[in-house]
Amino acid sequence: MDVLIVGAGSMGTWFGDAVDARVSFADLDRDAATAAANAVGGDVAALEAETTYDVVCLAVPMTHVTDAIADQAERAERAIVDVSGVMEPAIAAMARHAPDLERVSLHPLFAPERAPGSIAVVRDRSGPVTDELLAGLEARGNALLETTAAEHDEAMESVQSAAHAAVLSFALAAESVPSGFETPIYRGLRRLAEQVTGGTPRVYADIQATFDGADAVADAAAEIAAADADELESLYREAAAGWQEHRAEGREDDTGGDTE
Structure with missing residues (x-):
């Protein structure tokens, strides 16, 4: 062949x-x-x-x-x-x-x-x-x-577009902190930011141009920023419930890395 x-x-x-x-x-x-x-x-x-x-x-x-x-x-x-x-x-x-x-x-x-x-x-x-x-x-x-093509492309809105937008937003918004102040969550996000920003910019731009997802991340961030304490607790519970359902349906997978 x-x-x-x-x-x-x-x-x-x-x-x-x-x-x-x-x-x-x-x-x-x-x-x-x-x-x-x-x-x-x-x-x-x-x-x-x-x-x-x-x-x-x-x-x-x-x-x-x-x-x-x-x-x-x-x-x-x-x-x-x-x-x-x-x-x-x-x-x-x-x-x-x-x-x-x-x-x-x-x-x-x-x-x-x-x-x-x-x-x-x-x-x-x-x-x-x-x-x-x-x-x-x-x-x-x-x-x-x-x-199917439709199932794949819909999944990429979360797997790629939203995920990349969230990590890049953190990379742009976060400032360096003195040694010793990192929490496990911060360190995890920092590693993701280093991985994403070490890739090829055009690849990420093409993904954002092709798949929806970034707007949903922006809307969620704006909602969190505007929320009072009670509203934030409600948003937290909503997110927790969504990911509990995700785990219950067995949709977690580790593919070994991103496509970039």
Whole structure:
């Protein structure tokens, strides 16, 4: 099986290393494509060419995935997949531009350096090629989380957009404190702030542009800031009840890191 990976960033490089196939990388930055190919033992391909492959994988930023699918779908002979992180637009674009091909959207729920981990999977039109790819990912120790595009994108409003907004808000609002004053909660938030601010700013900007969630965090913070003591106790109890329900439904999971 030969696979063209469009996008030679960290996620494209991860995919090229994780699949058992002959891989080629195409990217606007040819040096990046060369680095990715060298890292996984693949080849470099032209971004605009008529050469076709069994599989085309779009590993581009989520804000560009629909355009990339439109541009590259004709180069896929049997299957088209993406690892962009947004599923509803990607699935719709693949169905529109590759209606006769196998189509799968993947979202690794971890940073590539923390692989293996959980991978959200939407099999829009499965078949032997994509089944083989997914089996290979599973054999590498990844856990496949079967979902729908709508369920995934709705979850990302909390998992990514709201979570990132909350951590970045803390990072912007908090001031350094003298040694010895840290509490366990402060230290935990500080570690999260260091992790988030050590990532790639454009990735976080793309997530906020794609998924709702930040407004809800802002509204909650404003409500807390304006609350008197009794109202704050009520908000506290509301939050506690919500997370007790969360735990009772068994929705807690540790995927080993964020996707940045």
